[in-house]
Amino acid sequence: MWSILYAVSLGHAGGALGVLRSLLTGGAAAQMYFLFVYAQLVVLTPLLYKGLKKCPVLMYAITPAALVAYEIATAAGFASPILCRLFPMWLLFYIVGLDWRRLRRLAKMRFDLSCALWVACLLLQLAVGFCWNTFGDYNMATTQLKVSSMLSSLCAIALLMTMPNRVRSWMANSVLASLGDVSFGVYLCHIAVLAVVSKALAFLNLPVTMATFLTWALTLGLSWVFCLATRKVLPQKIASLIG
Structure with missing residues (x-):
């Protein structure tokens, strides 16, 4: 749904075929690759759990090896952007999440x-x-x-x-927790918000440093407000459906 929204609004070349291609490769917008990678990781989760039990060292080594190969290939001029959307490049973070309980003990x-x-x-x-x-x-x-x-x-x-526990307790009860609760929604919508904010600030002709800071602050703030408003206005099932 989000890929189609971005593909249509950003005017992808190739018409319906271009939209379909962007949907199947996670290329509809700058951040849509994450959903494409996440889908791969979810499908592979049962195998990843088995891998962590049988050979955890190998599971943790996949991403570093893939990144070294990617950097070497890029330096040699052979890298392809589609590699960034494949699960081995991001697997390490997902493995850390699956292995979190054991890591906390260690x-x-x-x-x-x-x-x-x-x-x-x-x-x-x-x-x-x-x-x-x-x-x-x-x-x-x-x-x-x-x-x-x-x-x-x-x-x-x-x-x-x-x-320290007191610092983690403070963070858990701070505004950061509220932002964290809607962070997935912010991730999905922030590129659309960024496009609007950038066009609005372009009329002000601000210095680069000030424009950069305002772009960041307004994009984050408005995305955050949008997500909070969506959660309050829409039924829970619909809010969950759109992320």
Whole structure:
């Protein structure tokens, strides 16, 4: 449904066939690849559970190996955008979710150590990003599909796992929890909201830094409000159906 909405509103080339192609490949809008990947992961979930029981090391190694191959292929000029929409590229995060209970038991890292590792990985991610940008590939400089980017994300997860209970309790009762509850809906609608916000701010001719901040703040805020309003106005079944 969301893919068709974006494909029609953004005017995909190729008519009905182009819309169908974008629907089947998760290419209707910039964020629709996630639903395409998520569908693959859900279908594979029973096999993933079996893999975690029999050979967890192999399951955790799939995404790093795929990312290394992807970065090498990209540097050599052989990468294809469709690879970003295949499950091996994102499997690691899903595996961490499936294996969360065991990981919580194993997590004995100190908060200060996990924080230091997170900062170190962020610096590595920045350095790798600037290297890719110097190389002339802005897409690879900013994508999360790099080993360095996923390392920093995993360290952020470890940071949250080792955070003091009082901090986690505060976060659970803060406005962040409300945003987290509708984050999936925000993800689905924010590109449409972004298109409207960008066109509206274009009339103001603001400095780049101010325009960037306002674009981010208004897109997040309006998407959030839209999702909250939708949950209150529409019947629960319909609200759930549209995400």
